Amino acid sequence: MKNFLTNFFKEEEGQGMAEYALVLGIVAVGVVGILVFFGESIVEKLTEIAQEFSGKTYTP
DSSP, rough: OHHHHHHHHHHOOOHHHHHHHHHHHHHHHHHHHHHHHHHHHHHHHHHHHHHHOOOOOOOO
């Protein structure tokens, strides 16, 4: 039992996974923040680009 507890607290295999999860969470929060502040502008710009490709006009 003592060996199990010693190995459990010394093992660092899960540390890398936790770091990746933390970075992924930070990136996700950043993307959501960007979409909240710039979402409308992004949609308008993508609509303009789509209109240029299709040759049609779209007014929301």
